[in-house]
Amino acid sequence: MATRSVVAEVREITLAIELIEMGARLQLLETETSLSRDRLVKLYKELKGASPPKGMLPFSTDWFMTWQPNIHSSLFHAIYRFVSTHDPAQPTIQAIVKSYRLYLEHLGLHGDEPVLTLTRAWTLVRYFDSKMLQTTVCTRCGGRFVAHAYDSRPGYICGLCQPPSRAGKTRRAQFPDIARHTTAA
Ligand SMILES: [Zn+2]
Structure with missing residues (x-):
């Protein structure tokens, strides 16, 4: 014992x-x-070598809806779905850690900076578990993107297919996995 x-x-x-x-x-x-x-x-x-930051996590589901965070969250969640389906017996936190490493690895390959922190990724999974978030399918690329739950959006077009004008050049080549990991649900 x-x-x-x-x-x-x-x-x-x-x-x-x-x-x-x-x-x-x-x-x-x-x-x-x-x-x-x-x-x-x-x-x-x-x-x-320093104290942890104080205070509660300031996150809300809205953060995940803004343009770049939405793309990164959707990429992370696609990886997470893949990882947790592949090994359903593993504890959720292990699946999150594994998925987060893969997310960083993927961005590293493209020399891109992570937008999602581990804590945000964890929060994202919790929002999905508590049914505050879901994925919605882009009608143009077929990828699954993070969305508010119960917010059905017919004709939805994702932030990669239709980036806001302030976003500059579309950098969709960096996120091919979103579409690839998401064969029709
Ligand atoms: Zn799309």
Whole structure:
């Protein structure tokens, strides 16, 4: 029994370290591990050399609807659907971590900066789980994009097919996976 709890604790600490190194906020760490707030703060300081930012996460579903965040969120969520379907038994947080690494890797290939932080990606998955968000299919490219739940948009065209004029050149070549990972639902 004692041995088992030590192993469980090591697992929790390993997970916390991985999450902190990927930029997780304290609120995420408190939700996803059973370590005390004090221990998490200590761990955070040790790894980052600074205290974790204070305060609640300011996120709302609206952030995910703005142009560039919507494209990045949709890319991340396409990867996440792929990862979680591939291994349905894995804990959600592991699927998020794996998907987030793939998201960063994908952007790295194109020399593009990530827009989504790990904490935002985690929040996105939680919004989907609580049915606040869903995906909607672009009628032009067939890709699935993050949208408000219960907001049916006939004739929807995504931000890649129809970028706002302020966005400059369309950079759709960087996001081919959105369409590719999403064979008709
Ligand atoms: Zn489209």
